[in-house]
Amino acid sequence: MAKFDPETLRWTQDGLVPAIAQDAEGGQVLMMAWMNRESLDATLATGNVTYWSRSRQELWRKGATSGHVQKLVSLAIDCDRDCILMQVTQVGAACHTGRRHCFYTEIRDGQEVVTEDPL
Amino acid sequence: MAKFDPETLRWTQDGLVPAIAQDAEGGQVLMMAWMNRESLDATLATGNVTYWSRSRQELWRKGATSGHVQKLVSLAIDCDRDCILMQVTQVGAACHTGRRHCFYTEIRDGQEVVTEDPL
Numbered sequence: 272m273a274k275f276d277p278e279t280l281r282w283t284q285d286g287l288v289p290a291i292a293q294d295a296e297g298g299q300v301l302m303m304a305w306m307n308r309e310s311l312d313a314t315l316a317t318g319n320v321t322y323w324s325r326s327r328q329e330l331w332r333k334g335a336t337s338g339h340v341q342k343l344v345s346l347a348i349d350c351d352r353d354c355i356l357m358q359v360t361q362v363g364a365a366c367h368t369g370r371r372h373c374f375y376t377e378i379r380d381g382q383e384v385v386t387e388d389p390l
Numbered sequence: 391m392a393k394f395d396p397e398t399l400r401w402t403q404d405g406l407v408p409a410i411a412q413d414a415e416g417g418q419v420l421m422m423a424w425m426n427r428e429s430l431d432a433t434l435a436t437g438n439v440t441y442w443s444r445s446r447q448e449l450w451r452k453g454a455t456s457g458h459v460q461k462l463v464s465l466a467i468d469c470d471r472d473c474i475l476m477q478v479t480q481v482g483a484a485c486h487t488g489r490r491h492c493f494y495t496e497i498r499d500g501q502e503v504v505t506e507d508p509l
Contacts, residue, residue, distance in 0.1 A: 272501045289408050291419060298417030300410060303473045315497065347505070349492040350485050354422045356493040366469050373468040374475040378434065382391045386466070 277308055281353040287323060288355055292365065294372075295344040295358035301365035302373040304331075306355060318343045320359055339363040364390050396427055400472040406442060407474055411484065413491075414463040414477035420484035420491040423450075425474060437462045439478055458482040483509050 280288055287305040294301055304322040306314070310330055313321040320341035324331040334340030344358040366373040369389030377384045399407055406424040413420055423441040425433070429449055432440040439460035443450040453459030463477040485492040488508030496503045 272503055275497045275500055275502045289422060291410060291422065293419055300412055300419060300475050303408060303410065303468065303475075315500075345496055345498075347493040347496045348502075349422065350487050350489075350494070351492075354492075356419050368469050370469075373470075373473075374466040375469070377464055377466045378394045379464075381394055381434075383394045383467075384391055 277311055279352060280311075280348065281351065282308070285325075287325075288353055290322065290355040290357060292320060292341055292357050292359045292361070295360055299372055300374060301341075301359070301361055301371070311355070314343055314357075315346065320357060334362065337363070339365065341365070396430055398471060399430075399467065400470065401427070404444075406444070407472055409441065409474040409476060411439060411460055411476050411478045411480070414479055418491055419493060420460075420478070420480055422492075430474070433462055433476075434465065439476060453481065456482070458484065460484070 282288055286307050289303055290306045291303050292301045305325055307323040310321040310323045320333045320343055322331045322333060340362050341359040344360060346357045348355055364371055370387050371390060375385055375387040377386050401407055405426050408422055409425045410422050411420045424444055426442040429440040429442045439452045439462055441450045441452060459481050460478040463479060465474060465476045467474055483490055489506050490509060494504055494506040496505050
């Protein structure tokens with residue numbers, strides 16, 4: 272074991288790393304968003320998954336307005352320290368479209384197929 | 391259904407999108423890497439998952455040298471069209487360290503804990 276120093280992550284030039292949220296029970300990949308140092312610290316400190324909104328340029332505590340929070344179960348980094356994978360307990364829909372997860376558009380034989388309806 | 395046009399993805403300024411590979415059977419998230427337009431086309435056309443190596447700046451057909459190929463089972467894009475999720479059949483280790491997957495370093499109480507050994 273070694274002490275985890277967030278500075279050792281390979282942040283982009285904008286100070287971000289991609290973070291994947293996976294349903295801790297079913298294993299479904301719910302979404303991918305971005306974290307900066309502040310949002311990673313907040314996620315680890317509070318257990319409430321917090322991203323960095325690139326469009327709004329602000330801290331984005333998932334579910335703060337919708338109630339669709341993500342409770343952190345565990346957090347891992349990858350071998351080259353430039354990606355985060357979280358196991359989470361998702362309340363309601365992870366996706367802003369009201370779907371359980373964001374990856375509902377499958378590419379099949381060159382066509383887009385919507386595989387899931389909103390909750 | 392609508393025809394899938396890769397140009398409608400939200401590529402980064404460098405012409406890339408993050409692509410997540412998930413084990414089609416066990417549901418484990420194996421790795422995250424990047425694709426450019428050419429690698430996405432190759433992945434869909436051949437069924438052999440092909441990334442873009444940012445460090446080598448070349449097309450990276452996963453497993454071409456190691457034999458640890460990823461066979462594409464299905465491919466989806468997310469709601470804002472800037473991330474790809476693939477279900478794959480992984481031969482051997484997805485990670486260059488010889489581990490099944492890349493996310494073997496868990497952060498627990500501020501410590502790094504290695505949760506998996508090489509195969």
